[in-house]
Amino acid sequence: MSGKKLLEVKDLYTYYQTRLGEKIKAVNGVSFELKEGEILGIAGESGCGKSTLGISISGLFPPPLKYGKGSVKLGDVELTNINHSKLRKEILGKKISFIPQSAMNALNPTLKVKRFIVDLVKEHEPNLSEDEIIKRAAERFESLSLPKRVLDAYALELSGGMKQRTIVVISTMMNPEVVIADEPTSALDVSSQKIVIKLIRQLFEEKIIKSVIFITHDLPILRHIATKIAVMYAGEFVEVGTMEQVIFDPVHPYSNALMNSIIVPEKGIKGKKLPSIPGAPPDPRLEIQGCRFADRCPLADDECRKAPIEMREAKGRLVRCIKV
Amino acid sequence: MDKKILLKVRNLTRVFGSKKKRVVAVKNVSFDIYENEIISIVGESGSGKTTTARMMLNLLKPTEGTIEIEGEDISNFRGKKKREYWRKVQGIFQDPFASFNQFFTVRKVLDDSFKLFDVQPSKEEKDKRIRKVLEYVNMRYEEVAEKYPFELSGGQRQRIMIARIFLIEPKLLIADEPTSMIDAVLRSSILELLLSLREREKSSIVFITHDLGLAYYVSDRILIMHNGELVEQGSADDIITNPQHPYTKKLIQDVPTLHQEWAL
Numbered sequence: 083m084s085g086k087k088l089l090e091v092k093d094l095y096t097y098y099q100t101r102l103g104e105k106i107k108a109v110n111g112v113s114f115e116l117k118e119g120e121i122l123g124i125a126g127e128s129g130c131g132k133s134t135l136g137i138s139i140s141g142l143f144p145p146p147l148k149y150g151k152g153s154v155k156l157g158d159v160e161l162t163n164i165n166h167s168k169l170r171k172e173i174l175g176k177k178i179s180f181i182p183q184s185a186m187n188a189l190n191p192t193l194k195v196k197r198f199i200v201d202l203v204k205e206h207e208p209n210l211s212e213d214e215i216i217k218r219a220a221e222r223f224e225s226l227s228l229p230k231r232v233l234d235a236y237a238l239e240l241s242g243g244m245k246q247r248t249i250v251v252i253s254t255m256m257n258p259e260v261v262i263a264d265e266p267t268s269a270l271d272v273s274s275q276k277i278v279i280k281l282i283r284q285l286f287e288e289k290i291i292k293s294v295i296f297i298t299h300d301l302p303i304l305r306h307i308a309t310k311i312a313v314m315y316a317g318e319f320v321e322v323g324t325m326e327q328v329i330f331d332p333v334h335p336y337s338n339a340l341m342n343s344i345i346v347p348e349k350g351i352k353g354k355k356l357p358s359i360p361g362a363p364p365d366p367r368l369e370i371q372g373c374r375f376a377d378r379c380p381l382a383d384d385e386c387r388k389a390p391i392e393m394r395e396a397k398g399r400l401v402r403c404i405k406v
Numbered sequence: 407m408d409k410k411i412l413l414k415v416r417n418l419t420r421v422f423g424s425k426k427k428r429v430v431a432v433k434n435v436s437f438d439i440y441e442n443e444i445i446s447i448v449g450e451s452g453s454g455k456t457t458t459a460r461m462m463l464n465l466l467k468p469t470e471g472t473i474e475i476e477g478e479d480i481s482n483f484r485g486k487k488k489r490e491y492w493r494k495v496q497g498i499f500q501d502p503f504a505s506f507n508q509f510f511t512v513r514k515v516l517d518d519s520f521k522l523f524d525v526q527p528s529k530e531e532k533d534k535r536i537r538k539v540l541e542y543v544n545m546r547y548e549e550v551a552e553k554y555p556f557e558l559s560g561g562q563r564q565r566i567m568i569a570r571i572f573l574i575e576p577k578l579l580i581a582d583e584p585t586s587m588i589d590a591v592l593r594s595s596i597l598e599l600l601l602s603l604r605e606r607e608k609s610s611i612v613f614i615t616h617d618l619g620l621a622y623y624v625s626d627r628i629l630i631m632h633n634g635e636l637v638e639q640g641s642a643d644d645i646i647t648n649p650q651h652p653y654t655k656k657l658i659q660d661v662p663t664l665h666q667e668w669a670l
Contacts, residue, residue, distance in 0.1 A: 127590065344619075
C-alpha cells in the first residue's frame with residue numbers, strides 16, 4: 083500500500099526562546115514522509131519533543147516556540163513561512179487538523195457543541211447557511227453512530243469519552259488530509275480509550291480522513307492503530323519503521339528498552355524482567371556532540387560521542403545508532 | 407503455609423454529601439490483606455478505589471463498616487494509638503510533589519518520619535539510617551539532603567518517598583498510582599524498589615491502580631472495583647485468564663495487549 087505523499091517534513095528544527103535568552107531545543111532535525119493511508123505513531127516519553135513536533139508541523143509557532151530551520155511541506159505548500167491568516171483560512175481545519183492534548187477540556191462551556199461546528203465550517207465555507215451546516219453535522223454524527231443530541235448539548239454535559247469523540251468529529255468536519263492527534267486517549271478510562279480509537283479507525287476507513295499522526299506515550303495503543311511508528315528521544319527520531327518492526331523487533335537501544343518496559347495484562351508478563359535505564363535525557367539547552375542517548379546506553383563507547391549520528395538503514399528500517 | 411491476616415476490612419461504606427447530593431463512593435466492601443502479600447485494587451476513575459485507600463490509611467472515617475489491624479478495630483485510635491497505626495500502615499501517592507511540604511528539605515522530611523517512633527534514636531543513629539535508606543533508593547546523601555522538592559525530578563521525588571517508607575518500615579504500604587506520573591523506562595526501578603520492601607521488611611503492599619497490566623505484573627491477588635463495589639477478587643492469574651464478573655470481562659477486553667487482537 084503506497085499512497086500519495088501528503089506531508090513531507092525535512093530536517094526540521096524548532097526551539098523555545100526563554101526570556102533569559104536561552105534556547106530550549108525541542109525538535110532537532112526531524113525528517114519523515116506521510117503518505118495517504120498511513121497512521122504514523124510518534125512514541126516517546128515526557129519532554130522528548132513529541133508534542134512540540136505536532137505543533138510545529140501544524141505551522142503555528144505560538145510564542146515562545148520558534149522556527150529554527152528545515153521545512154514542512156503539505157503538497158506543494160511550505161508551512162513554515164506561510165502567512166498566518168492564509169494558514170488559518172486555507173490549511174488548518176481544512177487540510178491539516180491539529181488536536182492538541184486535552185483539547186476536550188478547552189471547549190467553551192457557554193456554547194453548544196453545534197456552535198463550534200458552525201464557526202469552523204463558516205471559516206472555510208462562508209456561503210453555507212447555519213442550518214445547512216448543522217444538518218451536515220447531524221449527518222456526520224449519525225454516520226459515525228454518535229447521538230445527534232450531542233449537537234445541542236454543552237461541553238460540560240458530556241462525559242470525558244463523549245467529549246473527546248466530539249472533538250475528533252468537529253476537527254474532521256472538513257475532511258482533512260492530515261490529522262495530528264496529541265495524546266487523544268491519555269486522560270480517558272480504558273473503555274473510553276477504545277471507543278475513541280474505534281472512531282479514528284472508522285473515519286479512516288470511510289475515507290473521511292486520509293492520514294493520521296498519532297502522538298502518544300501509550301505503546302499498546304499504537305500496536306493496534308499505527309501502520310508506522312517513530313520513536314523519539316531528546317528531540318530526534320531514533321527509530322522509524324513499521325509497527326511490527328518497532329514494537330516486536332526494536333533495534334535502537336532506547337526503543338528496545340522502551341518496548342521491553344511495556345506491561346500489559348497477558349501471559350508471560352508476570353515475572354518478566356523489566357529494563358532499567360540509569361540517568362535522564364540530556365539538558366535541552368546544551369549543544370551535544372554525538373549520540374544523545376550515549377550517556378544512558380549500554381552499547382555506547384567513545385566512537386558514539388565523536389560526531390552527530392545520522393539515520394541509517396538497518397534491518398529494513400531507519401535507526402540512529404552506529405552500534406547496531 | 408498458614409497465612410496471617412494483617413488487615414481485615416468488613417462492610418466498608420463511605421457516603422459523601424447528603425440528601426440530593428448524596429454520593430455512595432464505597433459500598434459494602436469486604437476483604438482481607440494477609441501478611442507479606444501484594445494485592446492490587448483495580449478500578450476506573452470514580453470506582454471508589456482511592457476512597458477505600460484513604461479509609462485504610464485512617465485519613466477518612468468510614469460511614470459504616472470496620473477496619474481491623476491484627477485484630478484491633480482502628481476506628482477509635484487516637485493520639486499514641488493513631489501514631490502507632492501510621493507506623494504500621496503508610497501510603498505513597500501518585501503525585502510525589504503534592505506529598506512534600508515545599509518549604510522542607512529532603513533531610514527534614516526524612517528526619518520528621520522519626521516522629522512516628524516511640525523511642526527516638528540518637529542524632530547519629532538517625533543520620534546513619536537516613537544515609538542507608540537513601541543508598542537503597544540509589545541516591546547520594548550529599549547530593550540530595552539539602553535540596554527542596556522543586557529541585558528534584560518526579561522520579562527522584564518518588565524515590566525520596568520510598569526512602570521514607572524504608573525508614574518507617576511499615577507492615578503495610580498503600581501505594582496509590584505510584585508510577586502513573588513516571589516515564590516507562592524509570593518505572594521499572596521504582597517498582598523494583600517497592601517490591602523489595604516485601605523481601606526486606608516482610609511487608610504487605612496494596613497497589614491502587616487503573617492499570618490492569620501493572621496490577622497483573624506486581625500482585626498475588628487482584629480486587630476489581632466498579633461503582634463503589636467490589637465486584638470480583640481472586641489470584642492475579644485467575645482474574646486475568648478466567649474472569650467471572652461481566653465488568654471484569656469487559657475491562658480485560660478493553661485493555662490493549664501486544665499479542666491478542668483488540669476487538670475494535
